[in-house]
Amino acid sequence: MDRKWIIYLLICITIAGGVPVSSAQEIDVTTIVASVENTDDEAIRGATVMADWSDGSTSSVTASNGMALLDVPKDEQIELTMEHPEYTLNFPVAIEEPAGQQVTLSVAEKASLTVVTNGGDSRTITGATVELVQDNRTVVEAQTDQSGQIESGTIEAGRYIINVRQPGFFDLRRIVNLEQNKRITLSLEPGGVTYEFRVTDPHFDPVRPVEDAVISIPDVGDFRTLGDGRTVARVPVNTEVDISVTKEGYQEVKRAVNISEERGNITFEISRTPQFIIQSGNERVIAGEKVGITVTNAYGEPAEDVVVRRNGQRIGRSDENGDMQVEIPEAGEFTLTAGTGSLSSEDLTVIGVNPSRTDAETATLTPTSTGGSSGFVPGLGYPVGVISLLCFGLIARRYRSS
Numbered sequence: 001m002d003r004k005w006i007i008y009l010l011i012c013i014t015i016a017g018g019v020p021v022s023s024a025q026e027i028d029v030t031t032i033v034a035s036v037e038n039t040d041d042e043a044i045r046g047a048t049v050m051a052d053w054s055d056g057s058t059s060s061v062t063a064s065n066g067m068a069l070l071d072v073p074k075d076e077q078i079e080l081t082m083e084h085p086e087y088t089l090n091f092p093v094a095i096e097e098p099a100g101q102q103v104t105l106s107v108a109e110k111a112s113l114t115v116v117t118n119g120g121d122s123r124t125i126t127g128a129t130v131e132l133v134q135d136n137r138t139v140v141e142a143q144t145d146q147s148g149q150i151e152s153g154t155i156e157a158g159r160y161i162i163n164v165r166q167p168g169f170f171d172l173r174r175i176v177n178l179e180q181n182k183r184i185t186l187s188l189e190p191g192g193v194t195y196e197f198r199v200t201d202p203h204f205d206p207v208r209p210v211e212d213a214v215i216s217i218p219d220v221g222d223f224r225t226l227g228d229g230r231t232v233a234r235v236p237v238n239t240e241v242d243i244s245v246t247k248e249g250y251q252e253v254k255r256a257v258n259i260s261e262e263r264g265n266i267t268f269e270i271s272r273t274p275q276f277i278i279q280s281g282n283e284r285v286i287a288g289e290k291v292g293i294t295v296t297n298a299y300g301e302p303a304e305d306v307v308v309r310r311n312g313q314r315i316g317r318s319d320e321n322g323d324m325q326v327e328i329p330e331a332g333e334f335t336l337t338a339g340t341g342s343l344s345s346e347d348l349t350v351i352g353v354n355p356s357r358t359d360a361e362t363a364t365l366t367p368t369s370t371g372g373s374s375g376f377v378p379g380l381g382y383p384v385g386v387i388s389l390l391c392f393g394l395i396a397r398r399y400r401s402s
Helices: 003-018 359-363 382-401
Strands: 029-037 048-053 056-061 067-073 078-083 093-095 102-106 108-118 129-134 137-143 149-151 158-165 172-178 181-187 192-201 214-217 221-224 230-236 239-246 253-259 264-269 277-280 284-286 290-296 307-310 313-317 323-327 332-340 348-353
Touching: 029 048, 029 078, 048 067, 056 067, 078 102, 093 102, 108 129, 108 158, 108 172, 137 149, 158 181, 172 181, 214 230, 221 230, 230 239, 239 264, 253 264, 277 332, 277 348, 290 332, 307 323, 313 323
Parallel strands: 029 102, 108 181, 192 264, 284 348
Antiparallel strands: 029 067, 048 056, 048 078, 078 093, 108 149, 129 137, 129 158, 158 172, 192 230, 214 221, 214 239, 239 253, 277 290, 290 323, 307 313, 307 332, 332 348
16 A cells, blocks of 8 residues: 555544544433423413523424423423413423423413503592412512503413502402403592501600600691590501601601501600700809809700810719809800710800999899888888887887876
């Protein structure tokens, strides 16, 4: 044999041995047998069965026996759906482990449903939630359009529960047996329900009712609590309302409340707006002396360990009774405040005066008994003078009679 041909033969053998044959590759797939049957257990021919997984899909058409074969990955979750001119499937069929599976798809004839809603006075309702339920599974859920209706689209013929919900109306529930295409009108009943509201102040133990608190409900009104902290209001059913509770001197409370179709009661807790109040028995004091101040909280209780400032300078803290003695070092106006952190009292002004000022000024600082300016007896008040004259009169009368 020619040497050249020998070399060519060796090259071909080498190449053939180094290239793997694709048909020898093992593909990790399995075959699903899908059977399509109607509600009478009859095989459905010509149905396209589709299998979908995370990164692929395949399909097959059923034969006269209603069966279709689909090659799918072994380790993927498979979802089967079906298309047919006369039949449909409401829900896909999920297969967790497809290896060796034989699955039956139970289908029904195609149908559709149009639901129209109104408020009982022929007024259409926009935005009502309509739910179609079959075998405890929601097939369709949609909101009514401006004409007050929803279209189900293509669904299985059969028995359905229709639930309709709309704020301000009582829930409606109907059962319908659907065959082919159907249109129904449902009338909702508007209504309200009575709720009792109670307002308490948790600062106390036990809690105390808050009188004259205002319950505000949008589109309903304002309701004021009585002495027992209670009030009642009629609120539209099946609504979520944002309720606020206010009272002067208290912090506002807001809460979203779901109102059902049954009577109910709700308790709100409100607390006074945090504050410090600084008070003094004297607004004027002799320079160099001290003035007593008392610090209380929003409930009028002694506020302990509160920082007291004079003209912005920290000078001490209140004691367990909320008290403190503050020196007024010189004549002039001094501003006293009490607070902790960002919470501070309103200003209290105390005036320091010199002892050398007029008697009228110093008299307001150290009240004393004033001498009678028009009494009968010098140095005594008017009543003492009158008594003295009566005594003198009696003595003179007895003297004359003797």
